[in-house]
Amino acid sequence: MGKTRLLVLLLCLCFCTVLNEAIQQLSSGTTEGVAKAGNSSQNLTEEEAQLFLQKIDEEGARRANIYNHLSWSFQTNITDYNREKLLSSITSNMGETYSKGKICDFFNSSKCDLSLEPEIEHIMKTSRNYDELKYVWKTWRDKVGRPVRCQFSEMVELLNEAAAYNGFETAADYWLFDYESKSFENDVERIAKQLHPLYEQLHAYTRRKLREIYGEDKISKTGPIPAHVTGNMWAQSWINIYDILVPYPNKTSIDVSETMVNQGYTPKIMFKKADDFFASLGLERVPDSFWNNSLLEKPSGRDLVCHANAWDFSDGKDFRIKQCTRVNQNDFSTVHHELGHVQYYLQYKHLPHIFRRGANPGFHEAIGDVLDLSVSTPKHLHKVGLLETYDIDDEADINFLLKTATRKVAFLPYGYLIDKYRWNILRGLITPQNYTKAWWKYRYEYQGIEPPVERTELDFDPAAKKHVSGNIRYIRYFAAHILQFQFHKALCLLAKEYDANDPNKPLHRCDIYQSKEAGKALKEMMSLGRSKHWKEALKLLTGTDQLDASALREYFLPLENWLKANNEEHGEIAGWDGYETWLQKNKNLKNETQNLGDAQILPKDQLQNPSKDSEGKTNRGFPSPLQEPN
Numbered sequence: 001m002g003k004t005r006l007l008v009l010l011l012c013l014c015f016c017t018v019l020n021e022a023i024q025q026l027s028s029g030t031t032e033g034v035a036k037a038g039n040s041s042q043n044l045t046e047e048e049a050q051l052f053l054q055k056i057d058e059e060g061a062r063r064a065n066i067y068n069h070l071s072w073s074f075q076t077n078i079t080d081y082n083r084e085k086l087l088s089s090i091t092s093n094m095g096e097t098y099s100k101g102k103i104c105d106f107f108n109s110s111k112c113d114l115s116l117e118p119e120i121e122h123i124m125k126t127s128r129n130y131d132e133l134k135y136v137w138k139t140w141r142d143k144v145g146r147p148v149r150c151q152f153s154e155m156v157e158l159l160n161e162a163a164a165y166n167g168f169e170t171a172a173d174y175w176l177f178d179y180e181s182k183s184f185e186n187d188v189e190r191i192a193k194q195l196h197p198l199y200e201q202l203h204a205y206t207r208r209k210l211r212e213i214y215g216e217d218k219i220s221k222t223g224p225i226p227a228h229v230t231g232n233m234w235a236q237s238w239i240n241i242y243d244i245l246v247p248y249p250n251k252t253s254i255d256v257s258e259t260m261v262n263q264g265y266t267p268k269i270m271f272k273k274a275d276d277f278f279a280s281l282g283l284e285r286v287p288d289s290f291w292n293n294s295l296l297e298k299p300s301g302r303d304l305v306c307h308a309n310a311w312d313f314s315d316g317k318d319f320r321i322k323q324c325t326r327v328n329q330n331d332f333s334t335v336h337h338e339l340g341h342v343q344y345y346l347q348y349k350h351l352p353h354i355f356r357r358g359a360n361p362g363f364h365e366a367i368g369d370v371l372d373l374s375v376s377t378p379k380h381l382h383k384v385g386l387l388e389t390y391d392i393d394d395e396a397d398i399n400f401l402l403k404t405a406t407r408k409v410a411f412l413p414y415g416y417l418i419d420k421y422r423w424n425i426l427r428g429l430i431t432p433q434n435y436t437k438a439w440w441k442y443r444y445e446y447q448g449i450e451p452p453v454e455r456t457e458l459d460f461d462p463a464a465k466k467h468v469s470g471n472i473r474y475i476r477y478f479a480a481h482i483l484q485f486q487f488h489k490a491l492c493l494l495a496k497e498y499d500a501n502d503p504n505k506p507l508h509r510c511d512i513y514q515s516k517e518a519g520k521a522l523k524e525m526m527s528l529g530r531s532k533h534w535k536e537a538l539k540l541l542t543g544t545d546q547l548d549a550s551a552l553r554e555y556f557l558p559l560e561n562w563l564k565a566n567n568e569e570h571g572e573i574a575g576w577d578g579y580e581t582w583l584q585k586n587k588n589l590k591n592e593t594q595n596l597g598d599a600q601i602l603p604k605d606q607l608q609n610p611s612k613d614s615e616g617k618t619n620r621g622f623p624s625p626l627q628e629p630n
Contacts, residue, residue, distance in 0.1 A: 053352075061314045061353035068313050076295050076304045076322060094148045094155070098469035099305045101144040106132040116140070116233070117306035117324050118298070124233050125240040130214055134452045137228035141464045148469060149460035153432045155471060156425055163426075172423040175473050179360050180533060185423075188475065191482060191549045192416045192446070195409075198556060200574040201563035202409050203448050206230075206238060208572045209245050224450040224576045227443075234465055235449045236414040238406040239330060247402055247566075248395040254378050254403065256386040257328040263386075267296040267325035270332055273384065274339040277371060281512070281519025284346045286339070290319055298324035307466050308334055310341030312356065316349045333372045340368025348529030359525075359534035362479025367526065369484035370491065373510075376404065380511040394558075401508055401559035408481060409556065413446035415478035421462065422474075435460060441579055448576040483538070485551040490542040491518040507555045 103120065104112040106129075114120050123136050159171035168174040176184060203225065210229055211219035219225065231240025238245070242255075260270075268291075279285050298306060308323035319342045325331050344367050348356050358364035374380055378390035378400060390396065421442050424430045430438040436457050443449045455461065462468045489507060492498035495515035499505040512518040525541045535545035553560075567574060 057352045057354055065314045068311060072311060072320070072322070094151050094463065095305070095466075095470040097148050098144045098463070098466055099307075100303055101140065103136065103139040103143055106135045115306070118326060121233065124228075125231055128213065130218060130229065133228040134226075137233070137451075138453050140233065141459065141461050144469065145460040145463040146458060148463045149432075149435070149458075152460065152463060152468075159471075160426060170426045170428075172426040175419070175423070175426070175475075179479075181535075187547055188416060188478060189420075191547065192413065192478075194549050195412050195552070197574075198553065198560050199409055199412060200448075201560060201567060202405055203576070204567045204572045204574040205563050206241075206245060206410075207448075207576075208567075208570060210241070213244055220577070222573060222577050223581070224444055224448045226452045227449045228452045230410075230449075234414065235447065236411050238410045239403065242403050242406055245402060245406065247398050247562075251396050251399050252378075252387075252389060252391050254381070254387065254390065254400060255329055256332075256381055257330075259386050260327050260329065260332065265327045267323075267327070267335075270325060270327070270335045271296060271321070271339065273332075274336045274371075274375075277336065277375065277513060278339065278343050280514040281522065282516045283343055283519050283523060286319065286342055286346070287317060289317065290321075290342070293318065294320040295322045296325050308338055310338045310345070312342075312345040314353060314356070319345050329376075333376060336371045336375050337365075337368030340371050343367065344526050347523060347526035350527075351529045351531055355529040355531040357530040359528065359530060359532065359537035360479070361473065361476035362483050363534060363537065365476055365480030366483035366487055367522075369480055370487040373404075373484065373488045374512050377509060377511050379509060380513055383511070383513060397506075397508065397558060398562050401556060404508070405556060405559055408552075412478065412481060414443075415474065415481060417442040417446045418462070418465065418467065419473060419475040419478075422468070433457065435462070437583075444576075444579045479547065482547055482549055482552060485555055486538070486542050486544075486548060487522075488555070489551040491515075491522065494518045494521055506558070507551070508558070 098116075101116065102112060103114050104110075105114060106123075114123075120136060120140060124133065127133055127136075156171075159174075163169070163171040163174040166174065168177070181187070207219060207221075207225050210225065211221065214229065219229070225235070227235045229241070230238050232238065271294075275285055295304075298304070304324075305322075306324040308321070308325075311320040311322065313319070321338045321342065323331075323334065323338060325335065341364055344358060344364055345356070358367075378387055378396070381387035382390055421430070421439060424438070425435075434457065436455050436459050439462050440451060440455060451461070466472070467474045488510065489498065491512050492507060492510035495510070495512045495518040497505065497510035497512060497515070498507050521541055525537050528537050528540070538547075539545040566572075
C-alpha cells in the first residue's frame with residue numbers, strides 16, 4: 001500500500017490533535033511500544049508501527065464522521081443550537097453571514113426575503129433589466145461582503161499562525177501542499193496564459209452581443225464587460241445569457257429544461273438518471289441509505305446552506321448529497337457532477353481513511369465534470385429521451401460548443417485568479433489596505449470584467465463568493481477544468497467515440513454512456529484514491545503525468561476558429577483596455593489607494609510573522625484537515 005507514503009501523509013495531514021490523541025490511545029494499550037515511539041523511533045518494531053498507524057486511521061475516521069454529522073446538521077438547518085454544536089468561529093460566522101444573506105426586491109422595497117438561492121440567482125439568470133441587475137449585484141455584496149472584511153483579515157492571521165506551527169512559511173504553501181509539486185503554481189500560471197487567447201476571442205464575441213442588447217453607452221467596444229450582465233452573480237459562467245449569444249438561433253434548441261418539466265422530472269428522478277449513467281459504465285449504484293439521508297431539494301420553513309455538495313461520512317457506507325435542486329438542464333449537469341463525487345467515494349471506500357480522497361483536489365471535481373461533457377451532448381440527450389431530434393452539422397456544432405464554452409471557458413480565468421489573489425494575501429503581498437484594488441486588478445487583467453458601480457476599500461467583494469466566506473480553496477476547480485478534458489479524451493478513445501482522423505468522430509461529440517471499457521479505466525483510477533501520487537493516477541488513465549491544456553484546446557478548436565473569423569468580420573478586437581484606464585474612472589478607489597502603488601506592494605521578506613503569546617510561543621490556530629464542501 002506504500003508505507004512511506006502513508007507515513008508522510010499521516011504526519012502532514014492529520015495534524016496535531018488527532019496525532020497526539022492517537023498516541024495517547026495507543027499508550028493506554030501498548031505502553032512499552034509508545035515509550036519506544038516517544039524516546040527513539042528507531043526502536044519501534046514494524047508490528048508496533050502498524051498498530052500506531054491503525055490507531056491514527058481509526059481516530060481520523062471517527063473524528064471526520066462526528067464533524068461531518070455536525071456540519072451536515074448545521075448546513076441543512078441553521079439554528080443557534082446547531083451553530084453552538086459546530087462551534088462558533090470566524091470561518092463559520094463568515095459562512096453564516098453568506099448563507100443567511102437576504103436582500104429586498106428591486107421593484108418592491110417591502111419584500112426583503114430574497115435569498116441567493118433560488119431568488120437572487122433567478123434574477124441574475126433571467127432579468128435583462130440593466131438597473132435591476134446592477135442593484136442586485138451591489139446589494140448582495142453590501143450584505144455579505146462588507147460585514148466580513150475585518151473577520152477575513154483575522155482569519156488570514158490565524159491561518160498563517162497555524163501554517164507556521166506546522167512547518168509552512170505561509171498558509172499559501174499549506175494550501176498548495178496537497179498538489180505535491182513544487183512546480184504546480186507555475187504550471188497553472190502557464191496554463192492560464194496558454195488558454196488566454198481562446199478566452200479573449202469568447203470575451204470579444206460576448207461583449208459585442210451584449211452591446212447589441214444594452215447599447216454602447218453601457219457596454220464599451222474596447223473595454224471590459226460589466227460583471228452584472230453575464231447572467232451569473234460572479235461572472236464565472238455565462239451560460240444564462242446563451243439566448244443572447246447563440247450563433248445560429250434557427251437550429252434545433254439543445255436546452256431541454258422545458259422538456260424535463262413536461263416529462264414530469266423531479267429532483268429525485270434527475271438523480272436516478274445520473275445513477276443510471278454510472279451503472280451503464282459498470283460502476284456502483286449509490287446505496288439505499290443515500291436516498292434516505294440526502295437532501296435533494298430545498299425544504300420550506302428553514303434556513304440552510306444551499307450550495308450543492310457531496311458528503312462522505314467516513315464510515316464506508318454513509319454518502320449523501322445536499323442540493324437545492326431545480327428541474328432544469330443546468331441542475332441536471334450539477335446532479336451528475338455531485339454524484340461523481342459520491343462515485344469516487346464508493347470506489348475508494350476500501351482504503352485506509354487517510355487515502356480516502358481524490359488523487360489531488362482537482363481530481364474529485366474533474367470526475368463529475370467529465371461525465372457532464374457526455375451528458376450535455378445532443379447525442380446523449382437524445383438517447384435518454386430528452387431531445388427528440390437534433391442536427392449534425394457545423395452550425396449545430398458551433399451552437400453546442402459555444403454553449404459549452406460559456407460554462408467551461410468563461411470560468412477559467414476566474415477559477416485561477418480567486419486563489420492567486422488569496423495566495424498573495426496569505427503571503428503578505430496584498431494587504432488589507434488594498435484588498436479591493438487588488439481584487440479588481442485581477443478581475444480586470446485576467447477576466448476583462450469590471451464592477452458596475454464604483455468600489456472602495458470599505459467593500460470586500462471576494463466574500464460575495466461562498467468559497468471565500470467559507471475559507472474553501474478554489475484552485476482545484478481550475479485544475480479540474482483542465483483534467484476533465486484530459487480524462488474525456490482518454491475515455492472517448494477507449495469508448496471508440498473519438499478518432500482524431502475521422503471528421504465524424506470529433507472530441508466534442510463523444511458520449512461515453514454505456515461504455516464498459518471507459519468505466520473500467522475510470523474505476524481503476526478512482527479506486528487508487530490518494531494512495532498514489534496524482535501524477536501516477538493521471539498517467540494510468542491518460543498516458544501522461546503532466547497537467548496539460550491541449551485536450552481542452554482541441555475540443556474547442558472549431559469554435560476558436562469560428563470566433564476569430566466572426567470577430568474579424570464584425571471588427572471586434574480581442575482584448576480590453578488597460579487596468580489603469582478603469583482605475584482613472586474609479587476615482588474613489590484611486591484616491592484611497594494612490595499612495596499604495598501596485599497591488600503586490602510587499603516583498604516576501606516582509607511577511608507578517610505569526611503572533612506570539614507572553615511566553616514567546618507561537619499562537620496556534622489549527623486548519624481543519626477534514627472535508628471541505630465541494
